[in-house]
Amino acid sequence: MVDWPSDNLQLLLILKRNDMCLGIPARIEKVEKDYAQANIGGAMIKIGIQLLDNVQTGDYVIVHTGFALEKISEEEALYTLKLLQQMKDLDAREDISHEI
Amino acid sequence: MNFTEGFRKKEFVEYLITRIAGNIPRKIKLMEVCGGHTMAIRRYGIHSLLPADIELLSGPGCPVCVTAQDYIDGAVAYAKLPDVITVSYGDLLRIPGTKSSLESCRAGGCDVRIISSTLEALNIAKDNPGKKVIFMAIGFETTVPGTAVAILEAKNSGLNNFFVMNAHKTMPAAMAALIDEGIPIDGYIGPGHVCAVAGSSIFNDLALKYHVPVVISGFEPVDLVQAIYMLVKMISEKRAEVEIQYSRLVTSEGNRKAQKMIEEVFEPSTQTWRGIGAIQNSGLRIREQYAAFDIERQYPVKTEPSEEPRGCLCGQVLKGLVKPDKCKLFGKNCTPLHPVGACMVSPEGACNAYYNYRSI
Numbered sequence: 001m002v003d004w005p006s007d008n009l010q011l012l013l014i015l016k017r018n019d020m021c022l023g024i025p026a027r028i029e030k031v032e033k034d035y036a037q038a039n040i041g042g043a044m045i046k047i048g049i050q051l052l053d054n055v056q057t058g059d060y061v062i063v064h065t066g067f068a069l070e071k072i073s074e075e076e077a078l079y080t081l082k083l084l085q086q087m088k089d090l091d092a093r094e095d096i097s098h099e100i
Numbered sequence: 101m102n103f104t105e106g107f108r109k110k111e112f113v114e115y116l117i118t119r120i121a122g123n124i125p126r127k128i129k130l131m132e133v134c135g136g137h138t139m140a141i142r143r144y145g146i147h148s149l150l151p152a153d154i155e156l157l158s159g160p161g162c163p164v165c166v167t168a169q170d171y172i173d174g175a176v177a178y179a180k181l182p183d184v185i186t187v188s189y190g191d192l193l194r195i196p197g198t199k200s201s202l203e204s205c206r207a208g209g210c211d212v213r214i215i216s217s218t219l220e221a222l223n224i225a226k227d228n229p230g231k232k233v234i235f236m237a238i239g240f241e242t243t244v245p246g247t248a249v250a251i252l253e254a255k256n257s258g259l260n261n262f263f264v265m266n267a268h269k270t271m272p273a274a275m276a277a278l279i280d281e282g283i284p285i286d287g288y289i290g291p292g293h294v295c296a297v298a299g300s301s302i303f304n305d306l307a308l309k310y311h312v313p314v315v316i317s318g319f320e321p322v323d324l325v326q327a328i329y330m331l332v333k334m335i336s337e338k339r340a341e342v343e344i345q346y347s348r349l350v351t352s353e354g355n356r357k358a359q360k361m362i363e364e365v366f367e368p369s370t371q372t373w374r375g376i377g378a379i380q381n382s383g384l385r386i387r388e389q390y391a392a393f394d395i396e397r398q399y400p401v402k403t404e405p406s407e408e409p410r411g412c413l414c415g416q417v418l419k420g421l422v423k424p425d426k427c428k429l430f431g432k433n434c435t436p437l438h439p440v441g442a443c444m445v446s447p448e449g450a451c452n453a454y455y456n457y458r459s460i
Contacts, residue, residue, distance in 0.1 A: 022136050022319075022448075023242070023293045025103045048219055050249045051297075051358040060103065062296060062349055065189065065239075065246045066217020070296040070355050074101050077348040081106045084326070088115045 023062035025072060031055055038063060103348070107320035113149070116325040121151045123329070125336040129155045129284055130328065131420055133275060134291035135162030135448025136319055142457035144321045150328065157283075157420030158450035160274050160373060161291055163239040164191040165418055165442045165449045168372040169406040171238075171267045172197035177401040178234050178265060179210040185228060186212045187221045188236035189243075191446040194439065198407045202236075218250035225254070225262040234395050237266045240291070241298040244268050244384060245358040248365040251386070251393050263395035266386055269371050272302050273382035279310045281376075283420055287331035289324070290316040292346040297362075299354025303342045311340040318346035365390050374442060375415025412441035417450050424454040431455060 026038035026047070036055060038047045040063065048067045049055045061068035132138055138158045141147055147156050160166050176197050179186040186202065193203040193212065206212035211231075215221050218235060225233040237247045247264060254262040271294055279285060290303060295316045303314045313334040317327030327345040334341065344350050362384070371383025386394045408415070411429050416422040424430055424443065434440040436452055443449035447456075 022139075023296070048217065048246075048249060051245050051355060051361070053357060060101065062293065064242050064293060066219055067246050067249065069242065069245070069293060069358070070349055072103060073348045077101065077103055077106070080326075080345075080347060081112075084112050084115075084322070087119075088112070091115070091119075 023064040023069060026061055026063045026068070028055055028057055028059045028061060028068075030057060036068070038068070104320060107318065107322040109322060112322045113325050116322070116329050117149050120154070120325070120329050120332050123332050123336050124151055124153050125332075127153045127155070128286040128332070128335055129157055129420075130287045130289060130331055131157040131159045131278075131285045132289040132317075132324075133159040133161040133271060134289075134294070135165070135446065135450075135453075136293070137289055137291070137317065137324065138162070138450050139448055139453045140319050140321070140324060142453040144324075145457070146321060146324055148459075149325075154328070154332070157285070158417065158424075158453075159288075159420055160278070160376065160418045161240070161271065162418075162443065162446050162448040162450070163243065163269075164189075164195055164446045165414065166269065166274075166373045166375070167192070167195065167238050167267055167442065168374050169198060169408055170372070170403065171265075172201070173199070173403045173406050174396070174401060175202055175236055175265060176200050176205050177403050178395065179205045179212055181232075181401070183231045184211065185224060185231050185233045186210065186236065187215045187224055187233060188212065189216070189238070190214045191448075192236055192238060194445045195442045196409060196439065196445075198404065218246040219253075222250055222253060222259065222262060225259055229261060232261050232263055232395075232399075234263045234265055237264045237268055240269055240271055241294040241362075242296075244362050244366065245297060245355075248358075248361040251365050251390055252361065254393060255390065260392070262393065263398065264386065264393050265395050266384070267371065268366065268384040269373070269382055270298075270302075270368070270384060272306055273379050274373060274376065275303075276306055276310065277376055277379045277382070278419055279312065281419065285312060285420070286335055287312060288314045289327050289331070290314045290342070292316055292318050292323075292350060295344075295346070295350045295354060297355050297358050299352055299359075300342050300344050300350055301352045301354075307340050307342050313340045314342045316342070316344045316346050316350050318349070373418075375418040409440045414441035414443040414451070417443050424451040425458070427451070431458075
């Protein structure tokens, strides 16, 4: 079912060892009905997309035991990072004003 | 987009650590429930960056670790039957049962195969019509959808030699049981991928009833440190809510389509946890209309009463009562190469993570 990449031993080890909480981010490259070709760190893996609606090429998903569990929101990821940066900048400015 | 780079930024970790130190109201104990979190915390050394007033406890979220001893013994009994192919996720094979593990069973000639997806199990069943293929279905809300898809596909395609030995568990009741037992927990770092499926709202009742804050966290260093900061903030403000740090993946309602598939195949039931015992509504049972796929209902086996390995404190480690390195066996008689108990076997097990990422 899964087409193992022979050139990516590290990835193979990760997937075969199968830490069960470990979800791996992947990019959907091609959708074929209930399955998709997903790019995980450069290796192409066939995954099941039965758990999601409207999976499209270019979507990022978390892959877990061979299934796409949920889509990753790029917008939310960027928002979290932006918010952290703002918090940090704001605190740095306050520190400076304290010193003055 | 690269989803790991930004969430591994050293400057964010350092900044959040200072914020944590500035907000901490008293000595607090936080439990990371998920084994993946235990692994990440140890791997990135996050525990060593935190102020001394924060103690991190590892919880019962390593799927193979909490699998009860009699399940392992049952699995070995099935594997020894003629015309059976046992298929399992890798971690489970090395868990020592009372007399044998699936791995030693395989060394003795049983057909035991490692799979990384239930879809592989279906293919093995199709390729071996004369044999019963038994899938060892363990794990939490993250692995349940895979089992549900497999059972539904087996039913649709009329596959009658695919079976499931089911011990699927769900998190909230176990987390409540720990507090009921009197284990002092000031906040929970909630499991990210469990909530991607089930939604963070599964913890609303827990937060309300026990007045304990829960933050659903991702698995990168910045994720974990930010989640700890959010917990510290809630504790200092005396709030007990469910918040989501891992917002790029988790919503409060979760993946409805996956939940519907789970509800179609499974119903809530009592499950037995290693170290904790039987907990009501802490697991899932295959519904009557899919009983044809439940190996224990179709072909029950008898096993001898199960025994835990002598001297192993895995049960107490899973409850956060004992730190792995305080066990007398740790690193001496019990190592990842020669594990005595379940918590040393799985990479997500607290003992394994403490051993692999111990300071030198």
